[in-house]
Amino acid sequence: MSKINVVARTGNEAMAEAMRQINPDVVAAYPITPATEIVQIFASYVSDGLVDTEFVPVESEHSAMSACIGSSAAGGRTMTGTSSQGLALMAEILYVASGLRLPIVLAEVNRALSSPINIHCDHSDTMMVRDAGWIQIFSENAQEAYDNMVQAVKIAETAALPTMVTTDGFIISHGMERIEIFEDKDVKDFVGPKKLGQYLLNLEKPITLGALDLQDYYFEHRRQLAEAMIDSKNIILDVAKTFKDKFGRAYGLFESYKLDDADRAIVVMGSTAGTAKVVADGLRAKGIKAGVLKLRVFRPFPKAEVAEALKNIKAVAVMDRSDTISGHEGPLALEVKAALFDSNIKKEVPDYIFGLGGREVRLEDIESVYKDLGDIIDGKSKDRVTYLGVRE
Amino acid sequence: MANIKELSKQKELFTGGHRACAGCGAVIVARQVLAAAGPNTVVVSATGCLEVVSTIFPYTAWNVPFLHSAFENAAATISGVEALYKSWVRQGKYDKKLNFIAFGGDGGTYDIGLQSLSGAMERGHNILYVCYNNEAYMNTGVQRSGATPKGADTTTAPVGKVKKGKEQYRKNLTEIMVAHGIPYAAQSVVGNWRDLTSKVEKALSIEGPKFINVFQPCRLGWGYKPELTCELGRLAVETCAWPLYEVVNGQYKITYKPKEKKAVSEWLNMQGRFRHLSKPENKSIVDDIQSHIDKSWEGLLKKEEVV
Numbered sequence: 001m002s003k004i005n006v007v008a009r010t011g012n013e014a015m016a017e018a019m020r021q022i023n024p025d026v027v028a029a030y031p032i033t034p035a036t037e038i039v040q041i042f043a044s045y046v047s048d049g050l051v052d053t054e055f056v057p058v059e060s061e062h063s064a065m066s067a068c069i070g071s072s073a074a075g076g077r078t079m080t081g082t083s084s085q086g087l088a089l090m091a092e093i094l095y096v097a098s099g100l101r102l103p104i105v106l107a108e109v110n111r112a113l114s115s116p117i118n119i120h121c122d123h124s125d126t127m128m129v130r131d132a133g134w135i136q137i138f139s140e141n142a143q144e145a146y147d148n149m150v151q152a153v154k155i156a157e158t159a160a161l162p163t164m165v166t167t168d169g170f171i172i173s174h175g176m177e178r179i180e181i182f183e184d185k186d187v188k189d190f191v192g193p194k195k196l197g198q199y200l201l202n203l204e205k206p207i208t209l210g211a212l213d214l215q216d217y218y219f220e221h222r223r224q225l226a227e228a229m230i231d232s233k234n235i236i237l238d239v240a241k242t243f244k245d246k247f248g249r250a251y252g253l254f255e256s257y258k259l260d261d262a263d264r265a266i267v268v269m270g271s272t273a274g275t276a277k278v279v280a281d282g283l284r285a286k287g288i289k290a291g292v293l294k295l296r297v298f299r300p301f302p303k304a305e306v307a308e309a310l311k312n313i314k315a316v317a318v319m320d321r322s323d324t325i326s327g328h329e330g331p332l333a334l335e336v337k338a339a340l341f342d343s344n345i346k347k348e349v350p351d352y353i354f355g356l357g358g359r360e361v362r363l364e365d366i367e368s369v370y371k372d373l374g375d376i377i378d379g380k381s382k383d384r385v386t387y388l389g390v391r392e
Numbered sequence: 393m394a395n396i397k398e399l400s401k402q403k404e405l406f407t408g409g410h411r412a413c414a415g416c417g418a419v420i421v422a423r424q425v426l427a428a429a430g431p432n433t434v435v436v437s438a439t440g441c442l443e444v445v446s447t448i449f450p451y452t453a454w455n456v457p458f459l460h461s462a463f464e465n466a467a468a469t470i471s472g473v474e475a476l477y478k479s480w481v482r483q484g485k486y487d488k489k490l491n492f493i494a495f496g497g498d499g500g501t502y503d504i505g506l507q508s509l510s511g512a513m514e515r516g517h518n519i520l521y522v523c524y525n526n527e528a529y530m531n532t533g534v535q536r537s538g539a540t541p542k543g544a545d546t547t548t549a550p551v552g553k554v555k556k557g558k559e560q561y562r563k564n565l566t567e568i569m570v571a572h573g574i575p576y577a578a579q580s581v582v583g584n585w586r587d588l589t590s591k592v593e594k595a596l597s598i599e600g601p602k603f604i605n606v607f608q609p610c611r612l613g614w615g616y617k618p619e620l621t622c623e624l625g626r627l628a629v630e631t632c633a634w635p636l637y638e639v640v641n642g643q644y645k646i647t648y649k650p651k652e653k654k655a656v657s658e659w660l661n662m663q664g665r666f667r668h669l670s671k672p673e674n675k676s677i678v679d680d681i682q683s684h685i686d687k688s689w690e691g692l693l694k695k696e697e698v699v
Contacts, residue, residue: 025479026655028472054479056471066508069461070436070472076479078472096461200434200457200473201480203488208452210443210460217449219638 002186002247009174009179014142015081015107015165016041018149021049021187024105025076025194028056028067031121034169035083061086065093065104072102073209075199077153080104082118084111085167087125091132094162097224098133100209103156103163106134107149110270110321111169112357120358121169123270124322126298127331133225135163135232136299138269140255142167142177144296145248150182156240158222159232168271170358182247190246217330229300236297253302255294256309258284262291264373265310267336268319269295272354272361276319279366290370295332303339310336311345315373319352319366319388329385348376354388365389393594396585397428403455410453412445415618417625419453421444421496421524423587428592429520431456432474435489438466438500441531442524464504467512467521470494474517491596492518498525498539502565505537510609513572513601520595520602523565526610532539534613534665537625538563541633542684543677544665546613550670554678561684570639576602578638578647582609583625587636587647594638607634615664627659634690637696644695653689656682 009017016038019027027046029039046055056071058064064080072078075160082090082109087108097104110126112118126136134154139145148165158165167173182190198207211223233253240251257277259265273294280290293309295302310316318337320330326332333351340347355361365388372382394402404414405426405600418441426433434457437443443460444664446453461469462679470492480486509521529535536546542561544549549558567698569577576595580588588606595602611617614626628634629648633656636648657678660666669678 025483026472026475027477039583052483054475054477054482056515058468058471059507059514063465063471063508063511064470066461066465067472067475070459070469070474071476071479072472073459074434074473074476076476078476092462093465100461200459200519201477201486201490203432203457203490206455206457208447208454208458209446210458211449211452213449 002182004180006178006180006181008176009142009169010174010176012037012109012143012144012174013041014146014179015149015167017181019107019144020045021184022077022079022150022153022189022191023051024079026054026056026068026071026078027080028058028064028071030058030061030064030086031079032061032083032086034111035081035086035107036172038081038107061089062093063385065090065097068104069093069100069102072104073100073199073266074201075196077194078104078234079106080105083109084113084125088113088128094129094132094134097162099162099221101225101228103160105149105152105156106162106164107175108164108166110166118357119169121171122356122358126164126166127322130331131310133161133229134299135159135236135297136160137163137165138295139165139167139172140271140273140294142172142175143179143245145172146179146181147243147251150187150190151239151243151251155232155236157194158235158239159228161228161232166270169338171271174364186246190243195353204357215308233300233302250380251296253297254309255296257292257294259291259293259309259313261289263289263314263377264370265291265293265313266317266366266369267293267320267332269298269332270321272319272321275361276364279363279370283370288370288374301335301339303335303342305337306336307343307345310340311343314382315376316347316349317352317369317373318335318349319354319369321355323353323356331368348381350382352388353385359389361389394589398547399589402427403431405431405433405455406446407453407455409451410446411448413612413618415611415621416445417526417610418442418497418524418622419521420582420621421588421606422446423609424588425493425522425592426432426456428589429491429596431491432488433493436460436466436470436473436494438496438505439463440497440500442495442497444531463500466494466496466500466505467509470519471512471515471517474519491520494519494521496521496523497530497609498523498527499529501539502538502563510572513569513574513603516600518599520592520604524606524621525563525605526608526613526689526699528613529648530610530613539565541681543669543681545668546665556668558673566605574603575600576643577636578604579607579634579636580604581607581625581634581636583622584629613665616662620662624659624662627654627662630654631656631659631665632685633659635689635692637692643699644692646692646696656685
């Protein structure tokens with residue numbers, strides 16, 4: 001087992017620390033609140049000669065992802081960080097990165113999208129690019145952000161898929177926590193050297209990347225991408241196992257918190273999972289069998305596993321920190337319900353859209369969700385979608 | 393500098409068999425630039441005619457490493473390639489000397505890619521950006537761009553009962569690049585292989601960001617017979633509609649001065665996109681174009697005098 005150092009770090013500092021230990025060949029990034037610090041701290045590592053990285057301080061997030069594509073295609077281990085409008089501006093190029101099967105790692109700090117402009121947390125940005133062909137891993141706290149970053153490099157390079165690790169803006173990114181970090185050499189060993197397959201700088205075998213696919217090839221290449229995403233689920237689990245063996249902490253596709261005997265459960269992602277666990281514990285002290293399913297991996301979506309974990313629970317609610325503005329439901333609820341339907345599990349699953357633009361989610365808010373689930377157990381029906389904690 | 397005999401004996405780095413139109417100038421640019429650059433070259437291309445005709449999967453016309461990402465980001469993309477190279481050289485993982493060349497059409501360079509280009513030039517990457525400038529969005533069907541000259545008929549500034557083609561002058565991108573303070577910026581043309589290859593060789597001998605704006609007649613968008621591509625390029629130079637010059641560390645040098653400047657109408661009259669300008673009622677537009685060219689040429693001559 002690796003030696004562990006206990007330190008105080010914000011989420012942004014923890015992610016930057018992981019990046020320093022990973023020591024990528026290239027980082028190309030652009031500042032945006034609340035992710036700026038990741039880039040800023042990393043730039044100081046570069047200036048102090050603590051990393052071998054070539055840092056490209058680009059003029060936009062669009063160019064950040066474009067430069068990452070150049071570097072990654074050329075053969076380099078490549079990372080970046082962004083948030084919100086930055087991720088939205090990158091969106092076009094995120095699709096190019098996955099289509100080219102480039103294992104770029106992105107530290108994403110979840111923040112609301114304009115308009116109105118708002119710098120605080122919700123998951124609209126990450127959800128906006130949920131179909132971009134990127135692996136998406138959510139973190140509950142700074143510790144998970146650090147651990148997920150270390151694992152992401154290995155996941156991305158094994159799956160040949162770009163991977164984003166997310167934290168919640170300000171709540172995690174700027175909140176100071178006690179975290180455990182590993183020795184530099186242990187992270188280096190865990191990540192290992194980048195394996196080079198075909199790469200641009202190999203003059204012995206010139207390749208053409210980004211060719212025009214017409215009706216005769218595009219579909220096959222997109223199908224391969226879909227297959228890679230399906231396959232990445234086991235890669236994520238394998239990497240988690242290696243991580244546990246080396247560092248001791250266990251990760252899966254999601255965390256089942258007191259689900260085994262639960263009669264009611266909330267499905268949620270990110271920092272709110274921590275709050276939900278506190279509420280569940282409080283209810284359990286009163287004899288109410290509450291549980292939490294904290295989804296870690298949103299892409300690939302572990303539908304069979306989620307359905308299996310929820311099948312025996314009488315009442316399930318989803319808490320969505322973003323909306324699809326579709327006259328339908330939030331993105332997480334849609335996935336969870338489709339997963340249940342596919343496994344022939346029929347349940348009423350109310351969706352609670354909460355915390356948009358950093359709106360505080362209080363213990364009482366989550367308690368009210370569990371209370372609704374109690375009503376469902378008692379045979380009462382609930383609204384399909386509730387906007388939780390909004391004035392209306 | 394290699395002579396044409398030597399160039400013709402080299403291995404083709406941009407091969408035939410691509411799907412460009414007969415008489416396409418863009419592929420002439422690619423072939424000549426690579427002939428001058430040699431095999432240790434990595435190419436990035438913006439979306440556009442050149443990329444579309446040369447990389448229809450599973451075929452490629454590129455015998456050098458080639459990457460296409462999107463339309464507006466060729467300069468940012470080549471920045472990333474070059475950054476990785478620098479990182480690897482510093483780490484002792486790579487020791488070959490490489491050229492980094494990005495190609496973009498005028499749409500991908502003057503318009504949608506301008507920010508990406510400006511950023512890459514300002515950051516000082518050791519790259520050469522070549523704009524194959526055919527003065528409109530040819531790949532999508534001849535729409536006006538920031539490089540389209542005044543009076544040209546395009547599908548988004550069409551000649552109609554009221555309007556007579558594009559109403560604005562083109563922007564001067566070469567000067568915008570000069571204003572970035574880069575060590576090398578130049579204009580060249582399809583139809584003068586010696587000018588283009590020598591500028592590419594010179595650019596690649598200089599460390600830092602370089603830009604060459606290559607004027608490239610397009611038989612489809614300009615409306616002329618395919619065999620006239622090179623002639624139209626040369627005539628643009630003879631009329632001073634497209635002067636050949638280079639700016640090395642701020643010093644201007646006109647690399648070709650016509651013995652006798654020809655009237656721009658001679659060049660306009662050969663092209664379908666300017667057909668309407670031959671009507672007597674549009675004479676004022678031609679006069680306007682001529683006087684704009686005269687002024688620009690005079691200005692360029694003055695810039696050359698400043699040491």
